[in-house]
Amino acid sequence: MSHRRYMTTLKLDEAELRARRAFCELTEDDLQRLRGLRPLAEKHSAELVEAFYALLLSHEQTRKFFPDEATVRRVKRTQSEYFLGLFEGRCDLAYVEDRLRVGAVHERIGLSPKWYLAAYRKYLALLHSKLGSELAPADAAAAFQSLQKLVFFDVTIAIDTYIAANIETIQRHQTALRELSTPVIRVHDRVLLLPLVGAIDSLRAQQIMDAVLLRIVEEKARCIIVDIAGVPVVDTKVADSLVKTTASVRLLGAKTILTGISAQVARTIVQLGVDISTMHTCARLQDGIELALDLVGKTIVDKDRPRGAEGG
Amino acid sequence: MQGIIPILRMGDILLTTVHVELRDAVAEGFQADVLSTIERSHVSGLVIDISGLDMVDTYVARILAETGRMARLMGTETVLCGMRPEIAATLVRMGYLMEGVHAALDLDEGLELLRELRARP
Amino acid sequence: MRIATEDDVILVRRAVRALAEAHGFDVFASAALTTATSELTRNVWVHGGGGLAIIEELANGERSGVRVTFRDEGPGIADVARVMAGGYSTARSMGLGLSGSRRLVDEFDLKTVPGRGTTVEIVKWKAT
Numbered sequence: 174m175s176h177r178r179y180m181t182t183l184k185l186d187e188a189e190l191r192a193r194r195a196f197c198e199l200t201e202d203d204l205q206r207l208r209g210l211r212p213l214a215e216k217h218s219a220e221l222v223e224a225f226y227a228l229l230l231s232h233e234q235t236r237k238f239f240p241d242e243a244t245v246r247r248v249k250r251t252q253s254e255y256f257l258g259l260f261e262g263r264c265d266l267a268y269v270e271d272r273l274r275v276g277a278v279h280e281r282i283g284l285s286p287k288w289y290l291a292a293y294r295k296y297l298a299l300l301h302s303k304l305g306s307e308l309a310p311a312d313a314a315a316a317f318q319s320l321q322k323l324v325f326f327d328v329t330i331a332i333d334t335y336i337a338a339n340i341e342t343i344q345r346h347q348t349a350l351r352e353l354s355t356p357v358i359r360v361h362d363r364v365l366l367l368p369l370v371g372a373i374d375s376l377r378a379q380q381i382m383d384a385v386l387l388r389i390v391e392e393k394a395r396c397i398i399v400d401i402a403g404v405p406v407v408d409t410k411v412a413d414s415l416v417k418t419t420a421s422v423r424l425l426g427a428k429t430i431l432t433g434i435s436a437q438v439a440r441t442i443v444q445l446g447v448d449i450s451t452m453h454t455c456a457r458l459q460d461g462i463e464l465a466l467d468l469v470g471k472t473i474v475d476k477d478r479p480r481g482a483e484g485g
Numbered sequence: 486m487q488g489i490i491p492i493l494r495m496g497d498i499l500l501t502t503v504h505v506e507l508r509d510a511v512a513e514g515f516q517a518d519v520l521s522t523i524e525r526s527h528v529s530g531l532v533i534d535i536s537g538l539d540m541v542d543t544y545v546a547r548i549l550a551e552t553g554r555m556a557r558l559m560g561t562e563t564v565l566c567g568m569r570p571e572i573a574a575t576l577v578r579m580g581y582l583m584e585g586v587h588a589a590l591d592l593d594e595g596l597e598l599l600r601e602l603r604a605r606p
Numbered sequence: 607m608r609i610a611t612e613d614d615v616i617l618v619r620r621a622v623r624a625l626a627e628a629h630g631f632d633v634f635a636s637a638a639l640t641t642a643t644s645e646l647t648r649n650v651w652v653h654g655g656g657g658l659a660i661i662e663e664l665a666n667g668e669r670s671g672v673r674v675t676f677r678d679e680g681p682g683i684a685d686v687a688r689v690m691a692g693g694y695s696t697a698r699s700m701g702l703g704l705s706g707s708r709r710l711v712d713e714f715d716l717k718t719v720p721g722r723g724t725t726v727e728i729v730k731w732k733a734t
Contacts, residue, residue: 184668382577383634386570393590420582424573426566426589426598506616540619540637542644543702571637578638579706 175281176273179337185269194264197326203319208262210316213307215257221299222252228295235288251275256296259323272327276334286335293328297321355384363395364465368458370403378414382421389425396465397422400458402433412447419452428453428468432461487514492522498530498599499523499561500592504537512548519552523561530599531556534592536567546581553586562602563587566595609676610656615647618659625661625672629732638710639672639730645703646676646726654678654724664729671712671731679723686718 179185194200226249229235239245255275258268279289300320304313354377360366365388373381385397399415401407419429430453434442442449455461463473489511492501499522503515519531533549535541541549553563566589576583587602589595607618622643626636643659650657657678664671683689690705704726708714713729 182668379634382574383570383632386574390570390590393594417577421570421573421577424565424568424576424583424588425570426591426594508612508616540623540640540644542641542648543706544644544648569637571633574634575637575641575710578709579641579702580709581702581706 175338176270176277176334178341179273179277179334180266180270182337182340183333185266185273185333187266190264190266190269193326193329197322197329199264199319199322199326203322204262204264206316206319207260207323211257211260211262213303214260217303218253218256221296221303222249222256224299225252225292225295229292232288235284235292238282238284259320259327264323264326269330272330273334276331277338279331280334280338286332289331290328293324293331297324355381357385357388357397359392359394360398360462361466361469361471363393363469364462365389365392365394365397366400366462367397368400368403372406373404373411373414375410375414378411378418382414382418385418386421386425389422389427394427396428396430396468398430398432398458398461398465400433400461401431401438402435402458407438407441409445409447412442412445412449416447416449416452419449423451430455430461430465430468432456432458486510487518490515490518492518494522494526494528497526497528498532498596499526499528500532500534502534502537507538507545507548509544512545516548516552516555520555520559523556523559528561529603531561531563532592532595532599533563533565534567534595535565535572536569536591538572539569541568541572541576543579543581546576546583550583550586562599564589564595564598564602567591607659607661608656609647609650609659609678612651615644615651618647618661619644621661622672622674625663626730629663629670629672631672631730631732635730635733639674639728642707642710642728642730643674645707646674646728649703649724649726650676650678650680654680657723664731669731671729673727673729675728676726677723678725682720682722682724683716683718684720686716690716 183189226239226245230239230245239248258271261268276289297320301317304316304320307313308316354371355367358366358368365385367381367385369381385399388394389397399418401415404411415431419431422429431449432455434454434456453461453464455464466473486508490501490503492499494500499519501515501519507515522528523531531553533552535549538545549565553565556563564587565583568588587598589598607621608614609618619640623636623640626639631639647659650659655678657676657680660675660677662673662675664673690708704716707726707728711728711730713727715727716724717726718724
């Protein structure tokens with residue numbers, strides 16, 4: 174039911190609906206006029222839908238969406254309903270949801286917005302000629318004006334479905350990125366490693382502290398190595414967040430080792446006056462790992478080379 | 486309000502578990518209980534298990550930290566264990582770093598830490 | 607909700623926590639809001655001579671959140687700047703509670719008139 178979600182994602186509420194109708198200059202009079210044209214619409218709907226699909230099927234880029242007869246029959250039926258929906262005399266949130274549903278279907282099958290939107294022109298052209306031949310000139314002109322307003326309103330909804338789908342994709346990516354941005358790795362019994370890469374803003378800093386604390390509890394870690402070689406800028410805020418993380422890690426009974434400190438970062442930290450006396454620090458990750466293992470009571474030992482012919 | 490929070494003695498270590506919703510009188514009574522027990526029992530270590538606390542504000546944090554400092558003055562090392570991660574994060578974010586308090590992940594770690602602390606010269 | 611006794615402090619805290627959890631706040635956000643609430647409710651009870659806590663749900667199109675307003679008619683705060691600069695771990699109880707709470711929430715508004723009372727409003731939004 175993605176179209177219902179779209180209503181929320183796009184904030185399509187009563188207020189938004191009123192604003193759009195006002196901007197399209199779509200009034201109750203217009204809607205009533207269109208309702209009055211319903212018998213006319215019903216009489217000609219089959220013919221109009223045929224002509225509409227003649228266009229879609231005659232162009233290579235759009236033909237591929239209608240691979241077989243069964244599909245064509247089905248979409249013509251749906252299109253017919255859509256077409257007659259223009260003459261119901263309503264333009265409320267239920268109508269909007271309906272239009273969103275149609276748009277969502279097109280978005281989902283991969284029909285590019287450029288064809289989808291351009292197809293509305295065909296609608297207007299077909300209706301213009303029909304109205305011209307069936308009604309007196311003044312009535313035809315008024316009817317066409319009303320129709321154009323509602324059709325353009327529909328176009329805004331059509332664009333919205335593509336926008337909403339994109340917004341949702343971006344949100345999914347952001348979530349994935351957040352999860353990737355705090356990859357806490359267990360390198361040994363009760364020793365964790367967090368290689369930080371990329372800029373750290375205050376939101377990310379908060380997420381990092383939360384994720385680290387949860388992992389420490391989960392793994393009963395005694396030590397976490399935080400490598401900042403991949404962090405391009407270490408300013409007061411970043412340094413402060415590292416201090417805070419160390420303090421909170423300590424409250425869970427674990428120690429923090431900061432590694433990957435370049436000369437530039439060392440200079441910045443000292444000049445900023447940040448107190449990192451409570452933190453263990455190392456220049457290289459390797460030193461950090463050795464220190465961490467030492468803190469949990471382990472040592473790295475060189476294997477003895479066996480004597481004799483087993484070289485290599 | 487003393488006698489609400491039980492204090493157990495295991496060898497020369499005192500063990501106490503703090504439940505949820507520490508009311509002021511209970512907290513202060515707890516502190517008094519701990520100190521008088523230390524005075525009576527000549528213990529060298531105190532473990533306060535706070536795994537049952539789902540919220541620690543500055544008032545509770547202060548009581549705990551003070552208790553630790555007072556115990557140390559009487560020759561008893563204190564370890565706070567079982568702090569929930571969200572509480573650790575909240576205290577630190579408020580600016581309450583609880584320096585001067587030893588901390589451990591859980592009871593086992595707490596007892597181990599006490600052993601280490603007492604082994605130091 | 608009325609804040610007159612210690613029980614009230616606990617009730618307000620529980621109510622805020624329940625609402626945060628109902629809104630799907632993660633455990634860290636919930637703890638932050640509940641703790642800030644506890645600090646500010648205590649202030650009303652201990653320093654403000656009792657008062658009110660107003661708990662509201664907020665919905666702002668794309669995000670949802672919780673707002674809690676604390677109101678008392680106590681002595682007010684004479685030197686707000688000094689109290690808010692409470693700083694780390696060594697400040698007096700009210701100062702650290704106030705400045706600490708501000709760091710836990712997304713929006714913080716304090717209005718005080720010495721001799722007339724204090725109103726503190728905090729908002730925490732749910733992370734998207």
